[in-house]
Amino acid sequence: MNILITGGTGLVGKSLVKKLTEIGHIVRILTRNPSQNSNELKWNISEKYIDEKAFNDLNCIIHLAGATISERWTESYKKEMYSSRVDAAELIQDYCVKLGIRLDSFISASGINYYGTFTSDQILKENSPIVQHDFLANLCEKWEKSAYLFSSIADRVVCLRTSMVLAKSGGAFPLLKKIVDFNVGSAIGSGDQWMNWIHVDDLVNMYVFAVENSRVSGGFNAVSDDLVTNESFMKKLAASSNKLFLPINVPRFVMKSVLGEMSTIILEGTRADNKKIKSLGFDLKYSNLNNAFKSLI
Numbered sequence: 001m002n003i004l005i006t007g008g009t010g011l012v013g014k015s016l017v018k019k020l021t022e023i024g025h026i027v028r029i030l031t032r033n034p035s036q037n038s039n040e041l042k043w044n045i046s047e048k049y050i051d052e053k054a055f056n057d058l059n060c061i062i063h064l065a066g067a068t069i070s071e072r073w074t075e076s077y078k079k080e081m082y083s084s085r086v087d088a089a090e091l092i093q094d095y096c097v098k099l100g101i102r103l104d105s106f107i108s109a110s111g112i113n114y115y116g117t118f119t120s121d122q123i124l125k126e127n128s129p130i131v132q133h134d135f136l137a138n139l140c141e142k143w144e145k146s147a148y149l150f151s152s153i154a155d156r157v158v159c160l161r162t163s164m165v166l167a168k169s170g171g172a173f174p175l176l177k178k179i180v181d182f183n184v185g186s187a188i189g190s191g192d193q194w195m196n197w198i199h200v201d202d203l204v205n206m207y208v209f210a211v212e213n214s215r216v217s218g219g220f221n222a223v224s225d226d227l228v229t230n231e232s233f234m235k236k237l238a239a240s241s242n243k244l245f246l247p248i249n250v251p252r253f254v255m256k257s258v259l260g261e262m263s264t265i266i267l268e269g270t271r272a273d274n275k276k277i278k279s280l281g282f283d284l285k286y287s288n289l290n291n292a293f294k295s296l297i
Helices: 011-022 075-099 135-152 173-181 200-212 230-240 252-267 275-279 289-296
Strands: 002-006 026-031 040-044 060-063 103-111 154-162 164-166 185-188 197-199 218-222 245-250
Touching: 002 011, 011 026, 011 200, 060 075, 060 200, 075 135, 103 135, 103 200, 135 154, 135 252, 154 200, 164 200, 164 289, 173 185, 173 230, 185 230, 185 252, 197 200, 197 289, 200 218, 218 275, 230 245, 230 289
Parallel strands: 002 026, 002 060, 026 040, 060 103, 103 154, 154 218, 164 197, 185 245
Antiparallel strands: none
């Protein structure tokens, strides 16, 4: 299958490109700064440009591109977060229509904050409504709407609402591990907020599953089984690292003063259900947090 990926040089993208190539798919990558690799093609969202060779004999597009949410959310950066996701998808769709492309599938990243960023014991399923219309919820809603623009030219549209990705070489995990290694690991805020997470290998396998399984269509929560509170997460990480866990929580006001509005993704959290993707036959390799930590430490 010929697959075009945006965000193919990022944390998840690199692993996904490697996996898809290993199992026989032909992968092309859209990037702002192509290397000499023949599978890398240039695009520029602000200039509304994509190298049209990217669309030759294309079967599937995986849209992973998006400015990280772990930067301080200034008004200008919020616009970048929006453009890198929504404007990017709309640009690709415009090119597909212009070139008469018909796809087997369009698969897009989304965020588990689709439902809102708040703390609750409520278990959120894919058909749950948006509970709190905050910045991330609104961003994810528009992100998914831009994905469903492809419904007219793709047999399937899939949105994977991704939780915190645990990976050895990027994302939040190395920072959390470094904090714990200094024996200063502790709960943040109340510590009662839930932490949705997924191991990078499971997320990559979920994308492959979505590519190869025609029954996968619509929105899916990309989370693991073992959902824990922030306090439990940090305790387990400290124990897995043979380090101390401090029984003194980091105050909310400290996180807010350091991170601003972005602190909400750390201070708040509810639970998301993954039964929909599992009902189609997807299996998690790392359904247990301790096993995930063991593979990363």
